[in-house]
């Protein structure tokens with residue numbers, strides 16, 4: 010029998026430690042092993058990726074390549090510049106490949122791609138080996154053990170996990186690697202279609218990564234930021250397995266931190282150092298194995314003398330949340346990433362809804378501007394000039410660093426959707442996709458659904474205040490002063506509400522509160538773009554109506570656009586557009602009038618009145634089985650909660 014000639018296809022696993030797939034490749038005792046990365050145009054042109062994440066990827070690839078070379082000076086990470094779907098048949102032939110091995114990827118696009126590649130391998134007589142290593146449990150197995158359903162709660166993950174069995178211990182990194190074999194690529198390169206290039210806004214130079222199959226020098230080198238034509242990265246966070254393992258070592262060395270970690274008690278306002286591990290980008294690129302992370306933490310917890318924290322708030326609990334989102338995505342595929350046609354996602358007629366390709370039923374990446382003011386809110390949110398310093402500081406940190414604390418993500422996501430702007434969660438998820446260095450489709454989408462109360466979580470009356478919430482963590486506003494330097498000299502009394510500062514103080518502190526921040530030069534900061542309590546009430550009423558009507562993304566009325574009729578029945582006048590894909594607003598959204606700066610939240614009495622008014626508008630015509638809560642239950646929930654925890658969300662029991 011000739012010895013196997015193996016391609017090891019690196020994708021979601023930029024590491025050598027604890028890689029079940031790499032182990033499977035090495036267990037074949039191959040004659041040669043080609044560690045490769047295929048430079049897939051899907052990610053270059055069609056997925057939103059900003060410079061910070063590009064550089065993080067290159068960091069991880071460079072570090073991995075060096076580690077491979079350390080184990081075998083003839084080897085490295087061979088980067089080949091063509092789509093895998095067209096490259097592999099040529100590569101199988103040219104390099105006389107017998108086996109293709111890779112880590113399982115359950116993202117929607119990846120599944121489609123891998124199915125195609127596996128078919129091509131079969132046709133070429135190449136054996137394919139796929140191993141799970143990206144998550145604690147195989148997401149497909151999680152779904153299977155969750156009775157074939159997406160995992161929508163942590164307890165479902167825990168129950169399904171019990172049925173699967175214990176999480177495997179990590180396996181050590183290899184100590185040697187076989188030679189790669191000849192690496193001729195004399196075949197033609199199939200150049201990708203560059204347009205549409207969703208990332209053109211990330212570039213200030215020409216994108217030239219497909220100049221030749223093996224790169225400009227023919228040595229399979231990794232591309233540089235310059236070759237990708239990308240703008241400069243601004244984040245201080247860097248990637249690579251070496252750094253990931255060092256960071257994990259430092260965390261684990263602090264036994265108290267590791268064993269007693271409780272996510273809701275970590276400050277979203279902490280920076281340098283941040284309050285949580287910041288291992289998420291390493292997890293995304295697979296430069297850190299989740300099982301390594303899990304077991305290193307669990308071992309500390311098991312030997313800890315004091316009272317250790319437990320899932321869901323503990324560190325291992327965080328990893329279970331990650332698996333939960335992978336389990337939901339694995340079951341739903343592309344539909345997971347959108348409301349339209351998603352059976353788990355509540356339909357809420359947000360502003361700025363996605364355009365739907367009616368042939369595929371998928372969102373196109375474009376959106377409809379149904380309301381100019383909502384578009385302005387969205388742009389100002391994205392650009393960190395809402396006039397609410399807490400929100401603006403977070404959005405600027407996100408753009409600059411590519412990472413913000415989980416509760417910071419909660420705050421900006423709630424603000425954009427159900428707690429301020431009433432803008433579609435899909436808009437926010439796209440901005441996060443562009444800017445996060447840890448962007449993980451499953452986690453990003455799932456968390457946006459959670460925060461907008463469209464799936465996973467339903468307590469829409471729990472709303473974050475952009476003023477009281479950060480005050481609990483950071484009375485002096487150090488975080489705001491760092492990321493909104495215009496306000497650095499403001500007195501602590503006004504740091505979260507600078508518009509309330511007397512003009513004489515504004516002058517003294519070198520920053521006037523005026524305008525919309527568009528052309529600000531450091532001596533002005535915008536006025537708040539709306540009256541928050543007023544907007545929060547509008548959103549609450551909108552959510553209440555939508556919950557009462559109770560549609561989900563796969564409802565025939567959502568799919569054919571007739572959902573509007575239901576919402577029209579509750580509106581004071583006609584809503585916008587009557588046909589086509591989802592996207593319009595309930596009428597009372599229009600009615601909130603000009604900006605007011607009365608900062609008082611409505612009294613419970615007014616809130617109750619509003620709730621009753623809204624009840625009148627909501628004609629409960631839906632069959633009872635479709636309604637999750639009666640209108641009066643919703644009303645009383647809203648008024649009760651308004652009194653109790655206006656700004657206090659979250660608490661540990663409602664944490665995700």
Ligand SMILES: Cc1cc2nc3c(=O)[nH]c(=O)nc-3n(C[C@H](O)[C@H](O)[C@H](O)COP(=O)(O)OP(=O)(O)OC[C@H]3O[C@@H](n4cnc5c(N)ncnc54)[C@H](O)[C@@H]3O)c2cc1C
Nearest residue numbers: 285286287288289327331415418447448449452453456665
């Ligand atoms: C709107 C929104 C969008 C998000 N988008 C992403 C995303 O694209 N990618 C991403 O990895 N996380 C995302 N999260 C989840 C979470 O905010 C980050 O994982 C976390 O803040 C990363 O910081 P850390 O590594 O210090 O986390 P830690 O608190 O130290 O947690 C350890 C690890 O557990 C995992 N984890 C923790 N919380 C969650 C969670 N809620 N969901 C899934 N995994 C979790 C991460 O891998 C993280 O590295 C999002 C959260 C929100 C609210």
